Amino acid sequence: MKKYARIGLYLLVLAAAIALPLLLNMSRKGKYQIQIFTLAMVWAIATLSLNLILGYTGQASLAHGAFMGIGAYSFAIMVERIGINFWLALPLTCLVTAFIGLLIGLPSLRTKGPYFAILTLCFNVIVVVVFFNWTWLSGGTAGQKLTIPSYLSQRWVRYYVVLFFLILVLLIERQIVKSLSGSSLIAVRSNEALAEAVGIRSFREKLIAFTASCFLVGLAGALFAMESGNLNYNVTNYLYSFYILIYLLIGGVATLAGPVVGAVGLYWLLDRIEALGEFRYLIFGLILIVFIIYLPRGVVGGIKQLWEWAKGRWTRKEVPSDTPAYRGPDEEVRGIGSD
Amino acid sequence: MTLLRIEGLTKRFGGLVAINKLDFDIPANSITAIIGPNGAGKTTLFNVIGGAMRPDEGRIVLDGKDITGWRAHNVAREGISRTFQTTALFEELPTWVNLVIGYRMRTRSGVLDGVFRTPRSVRERKETSQRVLEILAFTGLADYADKPAGSIPQEAQKRLAIGVALIGRPKLVLLDEPTGGVGLGETDEIITLIEKIRDSGVTVCVIEHKMRMIMHLADHIVVLNFGVKIADGNPQEVCENPGVIEAYLGEYIA
């Protein structure tokens, strides 16, 4: 897509996102909808974080639900029990979650594919059990509450806060993907043996991606705590790891728009069909199976694939959709990821 | 001057001895060819030198430094790069991105450099860009720069694989059948490329089957059979060696 057309599209979406609460605030039903979109954006941040490890190094982590819960609790405990300033606690939460991610990544990332997925899921289950039983940490049945500053008590204010962070995370991820270090990550995903042969230390790259991924999902957790106001052990549920994975795959793995489209779209859909109760997740499961077989690049990936095919740049092999455009022999290496 | 010294190198796979107490030297600034019948252990030799496999016995010394048992990424960083018999590329990525990745080991920018656009990241991107252009020109791939590596013609893919091996400024490149599956006319282009590589100061070691090509191209030939060295010298010496003639050359007329 032409650069200006693409920027135009993004600005349009941004404008819609900014305008949304103003429109919704006018009705009572609308006010409730604001929270749905706020939470949807929180999940979008979590999905973007999983994208970093799955889309760009090819490792499927099923622990991101646990990390999100860890982030949420770390934030709540820091603010509520230790008394750290709300805004200072945010980056601290990211660092704590990143550190734990580093510890888990060190033994786990030596394995690949489904084994890595299983290991991370085991970790998630361990975290759930620990949180369930260790009531000092999790607050037992009463849970852990979070008192937010009074200026954040309005729903629409929190919406804009989360929107701000969503844009920030998108920019950060874009920078990573477009940078030289992004090329190492993509190399590891594309052909790990060859990456090693050209001097890339694949274990180190995976560890960096995993740690960065946990850094970002910690932020998602903190924002989740902010929006929910009260947490219990269930926030670390491994089902959340599955849902984040679904949002990512349906939206489009290895793209920047995909995680946002998937998370916001599906989370909003979940709310719309609430009447179906438990069976909503049955539909999720069916959609996942259909997509992984017939449309593995997701919605956004599928659209990009159509575009590339139309432009004659299509290859048979499954692609991480962010392929760059070279613009002439005199041009500097301007972008390794996509625009 | 010897660039690479192999001493007593042995590699076993269960009961099979793929390479058996191999000794030879690769002189700097030369084109050395490794030849031998199928199954002689040539690709295994490259795998061991390149760090994809660990030797069971013996030493590998590069430019005076013992690199025996080093892993692939460290061997690459130290200055040995290679191509593979079945062309290995990052197929869905454009040609120029393949080259960027090949140069990655020479840059030190990390994630934080990328996120914050530090001066180091700006400098290294410029450096990478320049080097990519140089290699595109050197290998004659400028026309394919934009295309996914998997979609360019077979022979261009071979040149790209060589380019990826070259871009990191190696001391030694190991080329595993660089003209495999390539027609006669295009073989000449690759031969010219290999000579250009040698002339630019990089030592080349080639595994090849095309005898006429090797006789003209190589400065130094090592002949393997069943994992054992049976001849070692310049083309003239090698094709007069009766053991070689018997094992491999058959009816080759010098």
Next chain:
Amino acid sequence: MSFFLSQVIIGIQLGSQYVMVALGLTLIFGILDISHFAHGHMYMIGAYLLYIVMVLGGFNYWLALIICMAGLAVAGVVVERAVYRPLRGRPSINSFIAAIGLILVLETLVRGIQPNPLSVPQPIDSTVHFLGTTMEVQRLIVIFGAIFFVILLQLFIKRTRLGTAIEAMSQDREGASLVGISVNRMSALTFALATALAAAAAVLMAPLAFIAPEMGSTLILKAFVIVVIGGLGSMKGAIFGGYILGILEALAIAYVSSAYKDVFAFGILIVILAIRPTGLFKGREAT
């Protein structure tokens, strides 16, 4: 001492369940290389099928056992055909993800219809005294039932043509197909066997515990732990690992704490894979 002994026997009983599920997983994951993460949920469906056949349908327990095994064998074949066969040839993580979808479908389907735990009566509702301990008969049924089915499976693998074909596939899939073994038929057969075995495990275990939609979740993780640690494709490893895990878990519950019993198995996996990514027995690598 008798307390310890009774815990060991409970451990063997627990292990029996693990062994049967892990063996099925070994066949599918170790031999066909399909990441059938939903195997635990097939087990769960087996338990619910037992409830339907026995409590709603009025059949006797032993007849129900046969019906459930047959029914689930069919279900296994359907799953292989509909979900995993289209994904053949693609990286195995794709099958894993499809399995997650399947898990969601099965679990929410069941929970949506009947979220409350159910129970099934024991066919022989009495206890037995021996060696100073008292044990419910059903526990012994589980132990001997498992031994029976495991031996049956081993005989099938070693003594029949089809079984030999499966073993051939486990050694070299390409070679097996080159000598005329049909991958499609073998995949269907393997799934049928594995799922029938899981059904048997569910039927044996169900009278001792509640039937709930989540019953497959931690079970499948433990089965994967056993298969990976025991060595992919190694049936001996699965058997050995299953019983050991069962006994250790029972002892941990009795002497340490019952709250963290699941953590135990997973912690072991993380530690072992961190140290030896190839597992403890001969088999394929996890890296």
